[in-house]
Amino acid sequence: LFHVNQVWMVHAFGHSQFLETHTLKExxxxxxxxxxxxxxxxxxxxCNYPLQATAIWTTKDPPPNYKTSDLIxxxxxxxxxxxxxxxxxxxxxxxxxxxxxxxxxxxxxxxYFSQEMGFLQLDSGDRGVVLxxxxxxxxxxxxRVLYNTVQDMTLDKYLPIGxxxxxxxx
Numbered sequence: 001l002f003h004v005n006q007v008w009m010v011h012a013f014g015h016s017q018f019l020e021t022h023t024l025k026e027x028x029x030x031x032x033x034x035x036x037x038x039x040x041x042x043x044x045x046x047c048n049y050p051l052q053a054t055a056i057w058t059t060k061d062p063p064p065n066y067k068t069s070d071l072i073x074x075x076x077x078x079x080x081x082x083x084x085x086x087x088x089x090x091x092x093x094x095x096x097x098x099x100x101x102x103x104x105x106x107x108x109x110x111x112y113f114s115q116e117m118g119f120l121q122l123d124s125g126d127r128g129v130v131l132x133x134x135x136x137x138x139x140x141x142x143x144r145v146l147y148n149t150v151q152d153m154t155l156d157k158y159l160p161i162g163x164x165x166x167x168x169x170x
Contacts, residue, residue, distance in 0.1 A: 001044065002053035003078040004148070005135075007031065008063040015063035019134055020115045024151035031058070038062065042075070046083045102170040109163045112156050120167055130169055 004027055007018035018027065031037065037058050041051040052075060055066045077094050084092035107120035107130060116134035121127060134155050137147040147158065159165065 001047065001049040001051065001082060002056055005074055005078065006053045006056050008055060008057045008066065010059045019148060023153060024148055044079055047086055052079055102168040104166055104168050107165055107167045109159050109161050109165065111161060115154055120165060130167055132167065
């Protein structure tokens with residue numbers, strides 16, 4: 001079992017997570033079925049797979065420092081998503097913001113400082129600046145989903161500078 005968050009690519013500047021430099025749509029062509037990869041994995045239970053990838057790469061050298069402080073939380077969230085999709089059991093429906101007090105306010109995209117992160121300027125109150133990440137962006141419409149699960153363009157094209165958005169802040 002693997003999630004795009006565990007895929008690493010190598011560039012002239014070093015390793016980066018896949019979604020920092022590519023769209024989700026490109027994953028199928030860059031990692032086509034049958035492509036040889038190297039991976040580190042952990043044993044899991046509760047679904048049809050015995051292992052979950054903690055990092056996947058296509059070069060000889062592994063990505064350095066991929067074991068970040070939020071890796072285990074992300075792996076657990078993705079595993080629960082997989083188990084929920086197989087079983088439909090509500091106890092596996094994960095909300096990464098559960099228990100965090102928040103409020104929803106309007107903001108505008110102010111700037112990007114990477115392919116997956118940027119700043120929003122609040123439209124009201126102290127007009128402060130809020131940090132946001134690709135993993136926090138949801139699509140519009142009645143069937144809202146995380147944008148990175150249906151991503152067909154880079155974040156700065158999907159939400160250009162100046163775009164109006166609603167943001168939950170805490």
